[in-house]
Amino acid sequence: MKLVMKKELERICNAALEKQGYSKEDAARISEVLIATDMFGIHSHGTKNLYMYIEKMKQGGIDIKADPEFIVEGPAFAVLDAKDCIGMKGTRIAIDKAVKLAKETGVAYVGVKNSCHFGAGTFYVAEMAKQGMFGMIMSNVDPNMAVPGGKGMTLGNNPIAYAFPRKGQHPITFDIALSVVAALKINKAKMYHQEIPDSWMVDPDGIPTTNPQYYQEGGALLPMGGHKGYGFSLLVDALSGFMTSGNTCKDIESWCFNLPNKNRVSHAIICIDISKVNPDGHFEDIEEDYLQYILNSPKAKGTDHLMVPGQREWEKYDKDEANGVRIPEDVADSLLKLADSINEKIDWRDIDE
CATH class of the missing domain: 3.30.60.50 (Hypothetical oxidoreductase yiak; domain 3)
Structure with a gap:
């Protein structure tokens, strides 16, 4: 395992993206998602993938010059055509829009079409929660699950994530795929x-x-829970693919197995301004009372303490923020290839796990 300071990761990732033609602002916003994801411990979706994203750019699967555009706009809804840009860029534009609309109307839906793999949903929903919102994001993906009773890859294990704020603490976050x-x-x-x-x-x-x-x-x-995971997979395709006139899972190709091809996934974002829906301000008190009820419930034999969703990820995040980002060897190998491709060296050191 390696230990690398957050600023060093930012330097390498930003430099690699800027070399491809991204502005400093776009490079920083993309890198921020990937680095935070490593800090959460979701290494399969973090900086490890940047080398592959850039290879996809070079082969035409991601449009570096894409300028995402809102093609539908209303008082509490919008649809963004991401135009094959890297997933983090389009998704952050959509998140910003959802928060803006929710602040005006109380609730907002923003759909995204023609996007690419956006990484882990935790980052995006946490960003909404930090602004006093309930946030939910979901995305369809290429087929990889069987329908219960069927065979072959028919459904996507479409990820869903949500977050809501917690007084004086990190947001509650939950992020799963449906397999x-x-x-x-x-x-x-x-x-x-x-x-x-x-x-x-x-x-x-x-x-x-x-x-x-x-x-x-x-x-x-x-699918998890058989028909339950199947039903939620369909829900994600309905809110993201059907609603935006974008691709459903049957039309999506893997972002990483077919680098020259466009991924063209669809996303859906739901954002609720808690202060507007709950103007008496009791949300946080009721929330905390309920969370303490859970945390103080009886423990099974051998269990030291109970946790709330996202607690483990935030504990790692805080530790990495203070002491440096801990990354496993497979992530380090990918970052080394990335650094070599731009003639840079990474300042890091080996540590015990």
Whole structure:
């Protein structure tokens, strides 16, 4: 594991993006999402992917010069055509719009079409919560799940994240994909030739399997809770794809397996100004009373303490903010390739996990 200061990560990531032609402001806003994601400990969606995003730019899969445009606007809603820009750029524009509209009307919906992988939803919903909002974001993705009773990759494990503010503390944040487990866990088992629980995926015939080698070879992930994950996957496509006249999962190609091709995912953002909907100001008191009720509920044998959603991520974030960002070796390897590509060296050091 490596330890690198946040400012050093910003320097490397910003330099790599600016070399591709991004303005200093855009480079900083993109890098901020990726670095914060590493600080949350969601390393599969953080700076590790910047090298691949830039390769996708070079091969035409991301339009560096894209200027996202709002094609629908109303008092409490909008739709953004991201025009194949990098996901973080378009999504941050959409988040800013959602907050602005919610401050005016109390609630807002902003949809995004023709976007690219935006990383982890935690960053975006936390940004809304820090401004006194309830925030939710979701995105469709390329097919990787089977329909219950079906076979093959038909549904996307479309991620959903939400956050709401907490008085005097970090927001409550929750961020999941809709499969039983992330594809990352399947790929890791595949790499090390390990068996997996048969509740994670099905083989090419739609039969539960313990063999991860079937993934990307006719097999498919299973939705969490069976019909429940299926229903939520459809909801995400409805709010993001149907609502924006954008792509649904059946029309989406993987952002990372087909670098020259456009990803063209669709997102949906919902933002509520709590101060407008709850003008008596009791939201935070009721919230804290309820959270303490949860945290003080009976613990199972061997459990030291209970946690609220997002607590583990915020604890890592605070530690990294104070002492430097801890990144695993696979992330370090990708950052090293990124730095080499722009003739830069990274100032970091080895640490024990």
